[in-house]
Amino acid sequence: MRIVGAHNLESRGTRYMSLLVDEELAIDAGSLASGLTFEEQARLSAVLLSHGHYDHVRDVPAVGLSLFSMGRHLSVLGESDVLNMLRSHWINGTTYPRLHEMPAEEPTLQFHSISPGESFELSGKVITPTRMNHTIASLGFRIEDGKGRVMFYTSDTGPLPPTFWEGVSADLLIAEVTMPNAWQESAISAGHLTPELLKR
Ligand SMILES: [Zn+2]
Known part of the structure; x- marks a missing residue:
């Protein structure tokens, strides 16, 4: 597993959220183009989108155009609201090309709707999406x-009950801690964790 980006503020030295599993399965697309070479982008087979916030989906159009120019394609898996937002606001033929419809015979971005609690197989792995807070x-x-071997990625989330964490039981946990302990109230209202909130 490789962390391409893990920030919610972008600069030359900080990248938006993207992880790579076995160099071909991406989780979130915040920095999938800005954080990868063209050769690395060409190895991608699928990306899982956790939610529709900008810092988690920003590079879908950019990596899509790279792969279109290479004649490659990418599976994009997310909840239907997120996929609809990408279609209507970004790859809508005005802001950016409709990469989910072109080329017509095999579109570059191939959208698949997923739902919490419904497991599926992808790249030899069993993936279970889970509703967060x-x-x-x-x-x-x-x-x-x-x-x-099990890894669990929380994406953005506020506090969850202890019973939730007991059910996770992962060998590798990748959890967000967007805010410092001093910002606990802001973290709770913004649906984020601090190190202290995660410990609970
Ligand atoms: Zn978010």
């Missing part, structure tokens, strides 16, 4: 590889 609908992802 954020200001908009957001998914965490439990990913089990072929050897029984």
